[in-house]
Amino acid sequence: MKKKLRNFFLFSFCFTFFYLSLLKGLNAIEADLGENLFKHSCAGCHMNGGNIIRRSKNLKISSLKRNGIDNPETIAKIARQGIGIMSGYKDELGENGDEIVANWVWEQAQNAWFQE
Ligand code: HEC
Numbered sequence: 001m002k003k004k005l006r007n008f009f010l011f012s013f014c015f016t017f018f019y020l021s022l023l024k025g026l027n028a029i030e031a032d033l034g035e036n037l038f039k040h041s042c043a044g045c046h047m048n049g050g051n052i053i054r055r056s057k058n059l060k061i062s063s064l065k066r067n068g069i070d071n072p073e074t075i076a077k078i079a080r081q082g083i084g085i086m087s088g089y090k091d092e093l094g095e096n097g098d099e100i101v102a103n104w105v106w107e108q109a110q111n112a113w114f115q116e
Pocket of ligand 1: 038041042043044045046051053054056057058059060063064067069075078079083084085086087089093101102105
């Protein structure tokens, strides 16, 4: 009985460890994907989170908040459909690309677009 219990804990431990590493790996892959999508579709105008056309409408947290953009879903919608004079990039981003790039943008904004 004791042995079974020990095996159970050992198994749970390994499984949790494996699961967490997998999640971490997936997150890293998604972050890379987000960065690539951004470079490809957004950086032309939003280099380093700025905005070369309308400077006040940049991707820094203060600007996003001022314009009522306070979650990645709203950014995904803008990426897909555009906003004001910015057109949408639905076709370029592909399936789920809007969400992936939006999550990446949101994370960069939280981190003040500081690149390691
Ligand atoms: C051709 C230039 C251009 C490209 C490429 C572009 N944008 Fe924009 N973006 C703009 C302009 C211009 C605005 C301001 C629009 C307005 O309010 O009239 C803007 C506004 C935004 C805003 C609102 C910012 C704020 O503070 O109000 C977000 C979010 C945004 N863009 C995200 C993206 C994402 C994500 C991509 C890539 C999928 C992207 N943009 C690609 C030009 C561009």
